[in-house]
Amino acid sequence: MKKISSSSPTKGSATRAPRRLIRQLVHDLHGYVPGEQPKIKGLIKLNTNENPYPPAPGVLAAVRAATDGRLRLYPNPTAQPLREKLAKLHGCAPENILVGNGSDELLALATRAFAEPVPPIQAGGRAEASACTVQFFAPGYSLYPVLAAIHGSRTNVVSLDAEFGLPPLAVLKKSRAWDFRAALTYVTTPNAPSGRGYTRAELDALCAAHRGVIILDEAYVDFAAEDALPLALKYPHVLVARTFSKAYSLCFQRVGYFVGHPDLIAALNKLRDSYNVNGLGQVAALATLDDLPYYRANFRRIIATRERLTSALTEAGFAVRPSQTNFILARPPGLPAGEWLEKLRARKILVRWFPNSPVSEYLRITIGTDAEADTLLRAVRAILKSPV
Numbered sequence: 428m429k430k431i432s433s434s435s436p437t438k439g440s441a442t443r444a445p446r447r448l449i450r451q452l453v454h455d456l457h458g459y460v461p462g463e464q465p466k467i468k469g470l471i472k473l474n475t476n477e478n479p480y481p482p483a484p485g486v487l488a489a490v491r492a493a494t495d496g497r498l499r500l501y502p503n504p505t506a507q508p509l510r511e512k513l514a515k516l517h518g519c520a521p522e523n524i525l526v527g528n529g530s531d532e533l534l535a536l537a538t539r540a541f542a543e544p545v546p547p548i549q550a551g552g553r554a555e556a557s558a559c560t561v562q563f564f565a566p567g568y569s570l571y572p573v574l575a576a577i578h579g580s581r582t583n584v585v586s587l588d589a590e591f592g593l594p595p596l597a598v599l600k601k602s603r604a605w606d607f608r609a610a611l612t613y614v615t616t617p618n619a620p621s622g623r624g625y626t627r628a629e630l631d632a633l634c635a636a637h638r639g640v641i642i643l644d645e646a647y648v649d650f651a652a653e654d655a656l657p658l659a660l661k662y663p664h665v666l667v668a669r670t671f672s673k674a675y676s677l678c679f680q681r682v683g684y685f686v687g688h689p690d691l692i693a694a695l696n697k698l699r700d701s702y703n704v705n706g707l708g709q710v711a712a713l714a715t716l717d718d719l720p721y722y723r724a725n726f727r728r729i730i731a732t733r734e735r736l737t738s739a740l741t742e743a744g745f746a747v748r749p750s751q752t753n754f755i756l757a758r759p760p761g762l763p764a765g766e767w768l769e770k771l772r773a774r775k776i777l778v779r780w781f782p783n784s785p786v787s788e789y790l791r792i793t794i795g796t797d798a799e800a801d802t803l804l805r806a807v808r809a810i811l812k813s814p815v
């Protein structure tokens with residue numbers, strides 16, 4: 428232990444210039460850019476895949492009932508009651524489940540737990556490339572490269588096929604572009620931003636060929652034909668990520684979870700903050716699981732609206748990708764996507780556009796209510812009538 432000398436000189440403020448106190452990695456970082464959250468009256472918000480329907484009445488009542496003097500107390504540190512209830516739902520043990528502050532937190536923990544940072548050259552460190560590799564398909568969830576960059580790992584990005592399908596296993600093996608030994612691989616399934624769904628069988632084949640950890644990010648799976656949750660219980664290196672945000676109308680509360688092998692879950696558990704899931708979020712998620720039929724009815728409504736909107740936009744000249752999510756990816760006719768974004772915005776309709784991406788010709792449109800879909804269609808027809 429060092430002794431403190433009272434005569435130690437105070438350094439000049441120049442050496443403490445804030446910019447010089449920041450690590451180079453952080454200087455170089457391009458942070459994640461979330462979709463806009465404007466609070467403009469009358470705005471139709473179809474840009475961040477939120478559910479247009481409110482949480483079940485029982486969820487709102489449970490949150491209200493918990494909003495009292497107990498807010499001064501810490502919540503359950505491991506979200507134990509929620510893990511128990513989720514375990515029952517998925518036919519596994521609480522040890523297979525880790526709850527996070529949204530699934531985003533869990534994706535970040537996984538990067539830290541499974542991938543090595545690339546060692547600095549000046550340290551002379553050499554690490555096997557695969558051990559430092561975070562891998563994913565493109566296009567995919569745009570948070571993955573940011574998480575790898577924050578951790579200082581390298582990324583390996585391989586394109587999906589022209590229809591946003593997974594390249595066949597034989598092709599991946601032959602091309603050598605894909606690293607079956609990568610420390611961590613993310614697969615967005617169904618895919619975002621395309622909406623394309625994948626079968627459990629093709630995901631099973633991909634997982635079986637892998638040596639490193641695979642995360643099947645099922646943020647939108649409740650709107651899809653198939654899920655791959657059993658793979659998290661079949662393979663020790665597979666984690667499935669789920670969220671209460673999208674299908675369960677709970678973005679505001681930030682609750683997501685991983686299902687996977689107890690050894691992986693225990694490792695991740697060591698890295699998380701002690702009270703990572705806020706108390707009201709736990710209350711809301713527990714009450715959500717008491718009312719699954721309410722949510723399943725909403726999934727059906729959203730899917731019906733999605734199909735109707737797909738047909739109507741296709742008729743209007745849009746190239747709409749088949750979707751198994753609560754959004755569609757649509758290439759608008761006539762004008763570039765960025766101009767469509769502005770024209771819709773002028774009519775108080777907010778959608779998402781990803782410039783500088785493989786889908787820059789498209790708009791991603793969240794499925795809202797039927798009334799919102801009708802307003803969108805009216806706006807689209809008006810823009811087509813007078814495009815300038």
Ligand SMILES: Cc1ncc(COP(=O)(O)O)c(C=O)c1O
Nearest residue numbers: 529530531568619646670672683
């Ligand atoms: C593919 C995908 N995974 C994960 C998330 C994060 O969800 P959460 O709200 O649980 O952090 C999102 C949110 O947009 C997403 O699109």
